[in-house]
Structures are given as C-alpha cells and as structure tokens.
Amino acid sequence: DGGITQSPKYLFRKEGQNVTLSCEQNLNHDAMYWYRQDPGQGLRLIYYSQIVNDFQKGDIAEGYSVSREKKESFPLTVTSAQKNPTAFYLCASSMDRGGYTFGSGTRLTVV
Amino acid sequence: AQKVTQAQTEISVVEKEDVTLDCVYETRDTTYYLFWYKQPPSGELVFLIRRNSFDEQNEISGRYSWNFQKSTSSFNFTITASQVVDSAVYFCALSDDDNTDKLIFGTGTRLQVFP
Numbered sequence: 022d023g024g025i026t027q028s029p030k031y032l033f034r035k036e037g038q039n040v041t042l043s044c045e046q047n048l049n050h051d052a053m054y055w056y057r058q059d060p061g062q063g064l065r066l067i068y069y070s071q072i073v074n075d076f077q078k079g080d081i082a083e084g085y086s087v088s089r090e091k092k093e094s095f096p097l098t099v100t101s102a103q104k105n106p107t108a109f110y111l112c113a114s115s116m117d118r119g120g121y122t123f124g125s126g127t128r129l130t131v132v
Numbered sequence: 133a134q135k136v137t138q139a140q141t142e143i144s145v146v147e148k149e150d151v152t153l154d155c156v157y158e159t160r161d162t163t164y165y166l167f168w169y170k171q172p173p174s175g176e177l178v179f180l181i182r183r184n185s186f187d188e189q190n191e192i193s194g195r196y197s198w199n200f201q202k203s204t205s206s207f208n209f210t211i212t213a214s215q216v217v218d219s220a221v222y223f224c225a226l227s228d229d230d231n232t233d234k235l236i237f238g239t240g241t242r243l244q245v246f247p
Contacts, residue, residue: 052232052233054234054235056237061141061239062239062240063136063223063237063238063239063240064223064235064237065237066234066235069232069234071232079234109175111175111177113177115233116233117233120167120179120182121167121169121177121179121233121235122179123169123176123177123178124176125174125175125176126175126176128175
C-alpha cells in the first residue's frame with residue numbers, strides 16, 4: 022500500500038543535540054512538507070520541497086534543516102539552535118492540489 | 133493575507149446529535165482550494181474533502197456534509213447523528229498559492245462525542 026512512513030514515533034533529545042526525523046513516501050508525489058504542531062495550535066510549516074534537490078523555508082524554519090536527495094525521502098534535522106523543539110512533527114506529500122497525505126507523526130521531547 | 137479561522141476551540145455533544153464545525157477563510161485570490169482534515173487521537177491527519185473556489189455546490193458523504201459559501205467566506209462542516217468515533221480534532225485548510233500546494237491551517241476544533 023502507498024503511504025508515508027515517519028520514524029521514529031517517539032524521540033527524546035538532550036539539550037544541545039541534533040536529531041533527525043525520517044520521512045519516506047512511496048506515492049510518487051513530487052512535493053513534500055514538514056509541519057510542526059503544538060498543543061492547541063494549528064499546523065505550522067517548517068520546510069517544503071517541490072522537487073528533488075530543492076527546498077524552501079516555511080514560516081518557522083529557524084533551527085531546522087532538511088535535504089531532498091531522493092524523491093522518496095525528506096528528512097528533517099532539528100538542530101541545537103531550535104530553542105523549543107518539543108512538539109509533534111508531521112510530514113506530508115502532495116501532487117497537483119489533490120490534498121496532502123500525512124504520515125503518522127513523530128513526537129519529539131527534550132529531556 | 134491568507135488566513136483560516138476556526139473560532140470553536142472545543143465542542144462537546146452527546147451521541148446522535150448533529151454538530152457543525154465552522155471555518156472562515158481569507159484570501160485575495162479568486163482561485164483557491166479548501167480542505168477539511170480529521171486528526172484522531174493517533175495523530176495522523178486524515179483527508180476528508182477538497183473543494184475548489186469555483187464549485188459552490190454543497191457536498192454530502194454519508195453523515196458528513198459541507199456548506200461552502202463564498203459570500204461569507206465560509207466552509208462549514210456538519211456531522212449528522214454524531215458517533216463516539218467522530219471524536220477528534222478537525223482542521224480546515226486553505227491553498228491559494230499558484231506555484232505550490234502549501235496549505236494554511238486553522239487552529240482546529242476538538243470534537244468530543246459522549247455516549
């Protein structure tokens with residue numbers, strides 16, 4: 022079955038550490054996105070990529086980095102520069118205004 | 133500027149009641165798309181509907197119906213005869229970027245359906 026796989030489901034980060042969240046899709050979608058969700062808030066766009074080897078900053082890109090070396094993969098790195106990284110992270114993909122397909126999310130906690 | 137407002141933070145109903153979730157949007161574009169997503173406790177967002185700005189016909193899918201009114205910039209979602217399984221957070225979203233599929237989300241409405 023086609024879909025998006027995010028891993029890990031839960032992730033714990035120590036202060037000052039970089040961590041990488043994985044997102045893989047087998048839907049053959051061109052565009053991929055990373056959103057952050059905080060309690061009681063909507064989804065805020067971190068980064069997006071419309072084609073391989075190209076990506077753009079979203080509304081809250083500071084402290085995050087991404088890469089898009091393959092169509093299927095769009096990993097997100099939460100760097101030590103992100104001062105408040107505890108949140109729920111959702112990856113999505115889309116094609117031609119058809120709406121997003123979302124992954125099941127990664128819950129990141131700073132310990 | 134684009135914006136999606138879901139003024140209802142939380143709604144509680146008893147099973148079999150009808151419930152309407154409000155969504156008001158702002159955009160300067162004449163071509164845009166509106167979406168509704170459901171987020172159950174598991175966390176994954178599930179696509180419910182997409183509507184483009186040129187199609188104002190209301191849509192019904194089982195117990196779900198959507199009322200799109202351009203005159204009031206609203207895209208409301210009604211669940212008829214609610215069930216406990218409908219308990220979730222529901223998000224309305226807008227896409228009006230000509231070059232990308234970027235979505236702008238509202239803050240969501242948490243629906244709790246009690247037996």
